[in-house]
Structures are given as structure tokens and as C-alpha cells.
Amino acid sequence: MLAAEQILHAAMILSVESEEGLNEGLIVQVQETLECDTEDHNAAMEHIEQHRDNGDWGGRSDAVLHRSRERIREAMNEGTLPTDGELAEKLHILLGDEDDGEVDPFAELGISSSGGSGGIGSAPVASNDPLAAFMDGDDEEEEDMVDESGFLASGTSLLGDDDSEEEVEEELEEEVEEEPEEEVENIPETSTDAAYEMLMATCWIDGILDPAEAKLLARKRQELGISFEQHLVILRNMLERAS
């Protein structure tokens, strides 16, 4: 179950990135519904200002918006946010549900999306997945424990949620598995380094590295046979490209 701060954060991201820009009236409504205080609002806004990067979100804007929408949908499914009424209508507009305007990234890439992507709560199938190297044998066990929204571990640490390390780790793995479509263009070949870099970028998507993410990366280095020196080189290259 998502924390109220995470939902507020997601709504604020979507509002900020909407054509009209931040709709404070809507955010106040969401905030009151979620019983979040000003501190939560300010923390979320601070995070957005720090990482928004003029809407580029460090090159990950699609992923950030996608996860924000998923969070709002999940909150509506769980009843944390209303599914009808004035606020719900505004949220649907924010989600782009009114004209089903959500872009299917698989279609955009000319890849047929097998496995029921797009439905609320459905888990996209990672076929043709350049990150197959990251798939663990114990996925079945993990699936039940993973939050479908998958939205960063990070929001979590930033907003002070207390997810367990294991949970965050699993969320991140699932997150990477769910999103090959967003990175396919950037990775011509399924190289171990590129896949590791993608995982590292995902870990840092919210701008903050936390212990669970570092632990996951350390484990992946071992599994993939990536030395620590290689890790530092990959990291440096990634940061240079981002800057």
C-alpha cells in the first residue's frame, strides 16, 4: 500500500508536468484527502524542484510520469483517492484517462506488446528484455511481494517511508524488468555493462541513492562479474553523459 506522501508526490509531479502547470487548488484537495500536512507538501515540492530538470528528469521523464500515473491509479483502486466526484474527475484528466491518451511505449517502438500491458495493475511481460541478465530464479516468490506501481524506492527514502530493504530491492528489480521499452532505443546490444548502467540509473531515478539500492547493485555486480573498478568507470560515464 502506498504511503500518502508518495501519492501526493505523484499527483504533484503530474500536475507540474501538465500543460497548465501546477494546479495548487487540485493539490490542496489531494493533500486534504490524503491528510498530508504542509511539511509533506513542501518536501515533495522540494524534491520536484531539485530533480525536475526542466521536465527532463535526468532523461527519465517518461518513466517518472508513468510511475506517477500508476501511483495515482493504485491509490484510486485502493480507495485512498476517490474514484468519482469532482476530485476524481480532475485526477482522471491529469491521468489522461478521458481520451485514453496514454502512449503505448511498445507501439511507439514498433514492438507488439504481448501480455496485457496497459491495464491497471497488470504486469507487463518483459519479452525481448535486454535486462534478462537481472532476472532471478526466485521471481515467482518475489512477484507476490512486489508493489505493482514499482515507483522508486526513492520517493520512499526522500519522503521518509520505512519500507524494508528487501521490499525496496524487489521493487527495484521489478521496476527494471517492467521497463525495457523505455530503454530499448538507448541500448543497441544487451551488454552486461549497459544493463548494469540501466539498473544503476534506475536506482538513482529519484536522485537519491539509499542502502537498499546500493545493496542491490553490489549483489548484481557479483552476479554479473562486474568488478568494483568497472563499476566506478560505468558510473563515471553515466554521470558524464547526464551532465
Added chain:
Amino acid sequence: MNEENTPFWHALELAWCGDGALSLHSIRLLNAMQNMIGLSDGDRAQIEERFEQDVVYDLTRAGFGCGDQALAAWVGTLTFLDDPASHDVAAALGKAALQFGLSRERWSSSYSWMGQLGLGTSFARGVWLEGEDAGELARVPALLVPAAKMIGLIEDE
């Protein structure tokens, strides 16, 4: 090179920014520091050039280089590098940074700082949980206080 996030840049700030002048004593101290941290002439030149452009040209002289006192104290803290535990402390600082929550920017600046002191790899091991578990950071040595501030472990006064 991330010039402004290095101990040598910090030393230049101490030397110049007290009163907008550089004393002969400060020049000697900077030379000593360069030797102590094994900074190449090329890297030093790159830092000093950037420092001149970014800082010195905007200074207004108001004295005769009183920054040398603060610089002398700062150079004195470099003896920490002779401490056999310095690498362990660097790793512990890295771990503390991770626990605090490390942004890309803070990683880049603190890693750059630690790297110039020869402690970059140990610091990185602490951050990225590589190898043996780094211990807890009991206190921050004076030499690493600026790095701890970059990370956010210590608040600027």
C-alpha cells in the same frame, strides 16, 4: 576534473579569501600541500587557473594575505593521511553518506574531494557497499569536514 570540489581548491579559498591577497607564506604552504597529497603540476595548474577565473578576479584586496593562518591549520590536518586508519574512516564516511541518502551531485563532489586525498576508492567502497562492511563513523576528522558538509552530514554554520 571537478576542480571546485577538491581539497586544493579549498586551500586556495583559505589562502586568498581572508583579505583578497596571497602571502608568500601561503604560497609555500600550497607547495607543501601539493607534495603531501601528490598532486601533479598539471592538475594543480588546472585548478589554479579555474580558481583565478572564478574567484580571484572578483576579489578586492583588503590586506596582505592573512588567510595563511587558516591555511596553515588546514595543511596541518593533512597529517590525517598518515593515519593507518584513514582508509577505514573514508569507507565509514562513505557508508554514512549512503545512509544519509546520496544524490548524484553529492556523490560527484564528495568522491572528487576524497579522490584528491587518495581516499576515493575507500570512500567509494563504503558508499557502494563493496567488500567488507565499513564501520560506523565515530567522528569526522577535520580534513574531511568539508566533504562531510558536501554530503550533508554536517550542516554549514
